[in-house]
Amino acid sequence: MQGFLQRHPIWSIIIALVAAVFLWLIFATWSEEMVEVMGRKRVFLNAIFGGITLGALYFLVASGFTLIFGLMRNVNLAHGSLYLLGGYLGFEVSELTGSWLLAFPVVFIIVAIVGIILQNQVFRRMEGEELRQTMVTIGLSVVIADLLLWTWGGQSYTIYSPDWLSGPMTLPIVSSIRDSGEVVYLRYPAVRMAILFAAIVIGIAMWLVLNKTKLGMLVRAGVDDREMLAASGVRIQYVFLAVFAFGAGLAGMAGIVGGTFQSLSPGEDTRFLLASLVVVIVGGMGSIPGAAIGALIIGLSEQLGLVYAPTYSVVFTFLIMAAVLAFRPQGLLGETR
Amino acid sequence: MSIAEPRKAAVQPMWFEKIPAGWWALVLILLTMPAWANDFVLFQVMGWTFILGMIALSLMFLAGYGGMVSLIQMSVAAMAGYMVAIFGNSGMGEISMGLPWWLYLPIAVAIAALFGTLVGALAVRTEGIYTIMITLAIAAAFFYFTRQNYTIFNGYSGFNLVVPPPLFGVDWRAPMPFYYLTLGCAAICYLVVVYVSRSPFGLSLQGVRDNPRRMAALGFNVTAHRVAAYTFASVIAAIGGILLAWQNAQIAPGTAGIPAVIDILVIAVVGGITRPIGPFIGALIYVLLRTFSPDVLLAFGLSGERFKLLIGLGFLAIVFFSPDGVLGLWERWRNRRARGQDPLTGEDP
Numbered sequence: 001m002q003g004f005l006q007r008h009p010i011w012s013i014i015i016a017l018v019a020a021v022f023l024w025l026i027f028a029t030w031s032e033e034m035v036e037v038m039g040r041k042r043v044f045l046n047a048i049f050g051g052i053t054l055g056a057l058y059f060l061v062a063s064g065f066t067l068i069f070g071l072m073r074n075v076n077l078a079h080g081s082l083y084l085l086g087g088y089l090g091f092e093v094s095e096l097t098g099s100w101l102l103a104f105p106v107v108f109i110i111v112a113i114v115g116i117i118l119q120n121q122v123f124r125r126m127e128g129e130e131l132r133q134t135m136v137t138i139g140l141s142v143v144i145a146d147l148l149l150w151t152w153g154g155q156s157y158t159i160y161s162p163d164w165l166s167g168p169m170t171l172p173i174v175s176s177i178r179d180s181g182e183v184v185y186l187r188y189p190a191v192r193m194a195i196l197f198a199a200i201v202i203g204i205a206m207w208l209v210l211n212k213t214k215l216g217m218l219v220r221a222g223v224d225d226r227e228m229l230a231a232s233g234v235r236i237q238y239v240f241l242a243v244f245a246f247g248a249g250l251a252g253m254a255g256i257v258g259g260t261f262q263s264l265s266p267g268e269d270t271r272f273l274l275a276s277l278v279v280v281i282v283g284g285m286g287s288i289p290g291a292a293i294g295a296l297i298i299g300l301s302e303q304l305g306l307v308y309a310p311t312y313s314v315v316f317t318f319l320i321m322a323a324v325l326a327f328r329p330q331g332l333l334g335e336t337r
Numbered sequence: 338m339s340i341a342e343p344r345k346a347a348v349q350p351m352w353f354e355k356i357p358a359g360w361w362a363l364v365l366i367l368l369t370m371p372a373w374a375n376d377f378v379l380f381q382v383m384g385w386t387f388i389l390g391m392i393a394l395s396l397m398f399l400a401g402y403g404g405m406v407s408l409i410q411m412s413v414a415a416m417a418g419y420m421v422a423i424f425g426n427s428g429m430g431e432i433s434m435g436l437p438w439w440l441y442l443p444i445a446v447a448i449a450a451l452f453g454t455l456v457g458a459l460a461v462r463t464e465g466i467y468t469i470m471i472t473l474a475i476a477a478a479f480f481y482f483t484r485q486n487y488t489i490f491n492g493y494s495g496f497n498l499v500v501p502p503p504l505f506g507v508d509w510r511a512p513m514p515f516y517y518l519t520l521g522c523a524a525i526c527y528l529v530v531v532y533v534s535r536s537p538f539g540l541s542l543q544g545v546r547d548n549p550r551r552m553a554a555l556g557f558n559v560t561a562h563r564v565a566a567y568t569f570a571s572v573i574a575a576i577g578g579i580l581l582a583w584q585n586a587q588i589a590p591g592t593a594g595i596p597a598v599i600d601i602l603v604i605a606v607v608g609g610i611t612r613p614i615g616p617f618i619g620a621l622i623y624v625l626l627r628t629f630s631p632d633v634l635l636a637f638g639l640s641g642e643r644f645k646l647l648i649g650l651g652f653l654a655i656v657f658f659s660p661d662g663v664l665g666l667w668e669r670w671r672n673r674r675a676r677g678q679d680p681l682t683g684e685d686p
Contacts, residue, residue: 277474
């Protein structure tokens, strides 16, 4: 952080200014002229919060993707299929048991086991052949997508959130002030706030595990130099298995989250695969904070784009990615090796 | 992946002797096909094979000679198809400009090539698996953009009634003319790729593939070679895309959807990305599977919709057991047969 400030003072000022403008837009009461230019503040706030929540979901999917890539140099293009599989399984579990919360550990374990099988039976056989691994994951995603279509059909599913999370909650942010002087606060679905909160907790927990524990040390060492780590006596295959299982399980849990506040249908797998691709390209390969920033940027641009320029919201995402590629090919927080 | 051609014999043989008999047989079969195959085979099976083969050929050129696995080729093809619909005639009279054919065909190819070159210029900043990811992301962006844009690309429904111009009084969408049209285009693309791969440009591109640093040290502009390879491949993909739009008589966002983009990669890899004939073999296998697998699956009591599963499993098996595709399988089988006899004793092992 200090180093960044010293090395890029101008960029730091620009970033701080943009953040300050955003915060002011969120917390200030909008005047008449601003409402005329930007529309109602409620719309803007909803887009911002929708973007942050969507970013949280993207972060859940993309963090596993980027972790697996950082450690194993394996682009798992079947990651979206794991997301969709987790969503469908979560739907079944919550329908069977009636418990939304129970679905999370169950799905995490099942999808993590799928991930372990993938890593142990498929990727280990072609270690170091990156292109072939990528091809295999493409083939797997085709096969898994068709198996899912076979099992669950083409209709879309929605997972119902539990009662204590349904309905809106009031946030301490002024949405508008009525003519009578009454202050209206922003109301936002509670389940989305819960998702946002959970994503932040998971992100911080991942950062702590990666930076403060022995396992995290092994993973970081593996990201930096795999051969050296193996040569110093670490059973690197177990580290691989653990990371792959965790990343897959996270994608599965993200499937439940996505199924709760959006819906599950065939095609969602490629949508989230694309989202994680763009997020890690923007944020930087193999970097967890990069995934967080990339997810936030992409989520925000998608939602703001949907509100203010509906036709071209996808193009915004693409333009951001192209700009990052053109000026910083390794991603915002990526490191050149 | 050797680039060395076999040494020429001391006595120069006649030019037709240099081409193996198998090729002559293939040419004869392909040329006489309309005499003994029915219209469905000509138009749907063979026409589609040549078109997909051309688009996959452009991927093969990039991947095999340039070492860049690009997933943008299907989008480039669809771009050419869209441009034909926009600048030429289609059912959407208010968007289509109705230019004459000699104007809109070059424009379509040029715009598609420009698009491919721009994407290539972005993609060559990355290597290996990054290229796959970035081109996949751009291909997806193209798909969503065409689906949402109504002023140029006419959104979800795309353009219908995109038909070839009636040149020389021939209806080029009739089975036999369309067969010869696609066969001719495919043959020209194939021969051009073979020629370019042996030209100085192709050889230096293969050098860039094998060792970019050494080529840079020798004074070759690595980036320019790669971007030029994208341009060349885009032209081939564009020709395929125009024919594809004519065959379906329509162009829509789904033409370049993610499944279609992946299919092109599957075709190229299954056929083999080491030689230009590979994509056509892969395309034939894909089209046959796609056309006839519903019947086969029904015979086994499965639903006909499961052909995707069949294709995916076939692709997995090929990638697992033979990274260089069907061609590689065949070559290994031939090598084993050639090695079959012990050179010393003359016995079978």
